[in-house]
Amino acid sequence: MPQNTTTRGGPPPESGAVPTAQRSLAPDLARGFMLLVIATVHAHMFRVATGGGGYALDGPFDVAVTAFMALFGENRGYPMFAALFGYGLAQIHLRRAAEGREWPWVRRLLRRRGRWLVTIGVAHTALLFYGDIIAVYGLIALLFTAVLQFTDRRLLTHAFAWMAVGGLFYAAVNNVLYSAAQEGSQDVTPLLDMAMRVVTLPFFWPLMIAISAFPFMIGVWAARRRLLEEPQRHRVLLRRVAVWGIGAAVLGGIPHALINIEVWDASPMAAAAVFWLHLVVGYAGGFGYAAVIALVALRLGRRRGPVVTALAATGQRSMTSYLLQSAVWAVLIPPYALGIGPSLTDAQAVGLGVAVWLATVVLADTMRRAGFRQGPAEWFLRRMTYGRPAPASRN
Template sequence: MSETSPTPVPAAVPVARRSLAPDLARGVMLLVIAAAHGRIMAEMFGGGHATSTLDAVTELLLPMLVDARGYPMFAALFGYGLCQIYLRRQAQSWPWPPIRSLVRRRGRWLLLFGLAHVVLLFFGDILSVYGLVALAFAGVLRFSDAKLLRHAAVWLIVGSGLYAVLLTLGSGDTTEGATVMGADPITDLIGRLTMWPVFTPFMFVTTVFPFLIGVWAARRRILEEPTRHLALLRRVAFVGIPMGIVGGLPLGLHNMGAWHGGTAAIYGVEWLTTVAGYMGGLGYAALIGLIAARIGDRPGRIATALAATGQRSMTSYLLQSVAWMILFPPYLVGWGPQLSAASAVAVGAGVWLATVLIAELMRRKGWRGPAERALRNRTYRVRAPKPLAAAR
């Protein structure tokens, strides 16, 4: 075969050979993201008020159980997946430059997909953030474990600190219940495009630490072989989740109006909540790993449906955004201004459940997620590396 002959798109890993834990984790954590986004979208359109005891309890529990959990855990799984790509290509004797090109090409396409997501649907896109991380940090896939963990420690401190500063500075920009979006579709489009260059670096600084931890975990196949790492998973789950709950309590009390503080106090609470989100998100992932180990090779209907959602996590994430765009703006269904804090979270959970049902239907039909298929086709439409082509 010629050295310049293009290779076909590699076949995706067959479902029967996929590990349950990563897919199950993605499927479950999409619920966390949907609950958080339901609350945020209600606020963006002038709703999300706390008008009852149930709303007050919701305001207390969101920072303790939901906020800052979903994105860090998905960032860790993104790092896990990129490291799997690197290890598989390395096992196929690919040299580093083509692997680096592959990772960065995936990052560029994620960046473009994310921009399209913003233009069409949702201001709070995370795909473009992951694309930037892949472009900027492809080289960490070759780091030693010690160097990788040193970088992770630095980004834990720097990322959480910068994120807390930005949250503190932005906390006084709008009053409670202020309408940020919803005038008309064109105004909302301009608003999304205006927020995107601010939101993307804002999320970037808090994504790097869990991404690096995900790379480290993939080297040990922690989620692919959870039964070999039960002790570690138990420590992370039974320490991380309580730390997340306790660390989110001060912000929950603040959101309820139980206490008020100055800028320094708010900064400290935002920083604590960010770190608690890291710990809680990783704790959730570890707990799901333990559940997957307990389930073994015979998942029931619920686990199978959740794993099907995780296998189509990008499609499910985008479907959530379609639901937000239909349900919340006043020029469409118009629920946004009418929802309280608790009802907005309930709508988010309902949207997540709908995506689970859609994913399960796609699994039964043998359909892969269209977003995953599109990203894969564009990422792997490449020429074979020279050593591999010469061997053929």
Template sequence: MYVQADDYLPLGYPTEGGLLDRAVAGVVTVMGDTRGYPMFAALFGYGVAQIHRRQQAAGREWHDIRRLLRQRGRWLVVFGGCHAVLLYSGDILAAYGLIALLFAGMLRFRDRSLLVAAGVLCLISTTLFSLIAASAGMDGGASTVVSTTENPLRDALNRATGWPGSTLMLVFISVGPFLLGVWAARRRVLEEPGRHQRFLRNTAAIGIGAAIAGGLPLALITSLVWTDPSQATLGLAGVLHMAGGVGGGLGYAALIGLLAVRVGEQRGPLVTALSACGQRSMTCYLLQSVAWLGLFAPYTLNLGRHLGVAGTVLVGVIVWACSVLIADVLRRKNRRGPAETALRRLTYGPSRERSPVQKAS
């Protein structure tokens, strides 16, 4: 993941670009790359723990709850496989589905056991993943982001063959944050952020600070400030970057809780739209993949041929903003996202459908 290839820098950044592209590459390396995966894994764990708690409150036994969670996990794997083959090789849905299938039993762990397991898994996965990737001579992630074939069928085949390995890798690096999310859900940290402001402030400050500190060495390389690092240096920078990513992901999740405290009940149009996007996150995620394939694949508009890093990031922001607008339109029509509706029906059956104004499971 962190080794340079002829045409790409670590994390898949191109070796060519102007000053603005290089600056954006550095900023995104520090603040964005590998920071989203831990955040969403923690939020996924939080959501799974909420389902567990609600099912317990409804009087269901553990074996029934486990069956429900595994049923949901199986369908997430199916959704993820279709997503990877048809749209995007870096799918995360299947990884979360496998986590639900393989690690549902850890929902019954005691708090201390959860935290110990999470810490050990984060440490092992961060170190091993970074070192293995550095020694394997990978292309810095370019193969998972940049398609080079103009044949859509071959492109789909490439995604399909790479999907199992990338899914297992994501499971490996996501279980630790997932368990931390379960622990946080037991304390209702994000549901009652006002009671946990000190914890959220500390988590945000330490986590985001760790992301910045850990990401700086690799950012110097992706921004071409540091142009000739050794293989050992790349490996160490990768370890620091991955470790900072775990902290950054948790810090961003904590920052969301702090913003919820600040906003309170006085939500304006922007916060309402962002909340609608969060409630339809799976639909928005898939929509963004559709847009990305349509805009950047060599056999579609192929914008990547004309845009540098800065232009690509700008397009990404616009695509994300469009998904927020679509989610808000669905909210105004009092409708769930189609992906959420399909997953819920497949998991619970049509008789368990609820209004989208209620909190989604």
């Protein structure tokens, strides 16, 4: 890959990972926690996808777990993930602009990163998992790079328009997708499963872009204010977002929880409206989680015990950890593999998600202890985005 140059004719700056001591704790902690939410939601939803009859609801504990996931897990993890992606993309833009890079150079860099994210995501889908979000974020980087140049007012106007329209679009087709998942055939081979995952991408991508554009843009807005990097300057705002965001997510999630635990047999129209509400308040919940983590990071200061260090290491290697989760699901869940999904209760499925997440935390911390500043997925993406680092000059 050819070297890029600045308008001054010099080589690109060192593209290695930011040293751990210089990294802000809050974004890494947020990514590490987000992976827990994603793991438990995925594991819980496998009950629907493989059980053929919705959630098990086998006793009070299962009912409580299913209600808890509706209130605190479902549609709460991906908004935070999308917001963190927007935050990270805006950070790259701001850092490169501060170095004197002009916008066309930065745009090419971000779009190259987006193309490689799409490549990784398509491979992830074909080989492992139908619910990939890496390619979705790559497409967002390609389609929405221009928003990094928007004024705050224009950015927020676009963001809230996407929230309204995108949420309605997704909610309108959710019931169809849910029914198809419940009626999925168990007579599937690995090659057929792979083909089905790839074929569904053109339908899956627009849906996920529709509900991810809003939190992505909010993440861009937050990065301009360094909300996660400088939480001490925004303590009041972060507290309000934490309290009101999580509160709204819980209250607004009650109708969806009642449907999931089969207390309310809602009509298709009512179920679609409830799901739309669940999506909207889920955005608030995801932002609330990020705000809580920023406040926790502020309180911790420079105190880093083994748990915090391991969680931050997981956040630094979030793509690697996400792909590792998918590798585990590919072994445990499909009917042509171990096929344990139908045998799990709701509580056991969530427990499995926690266990898989804990395994990735241990692996990420092991990489940190071994001296690897990045996971293999992060290393590959950076190398493909920036090219091979220039050799150090000898004096």
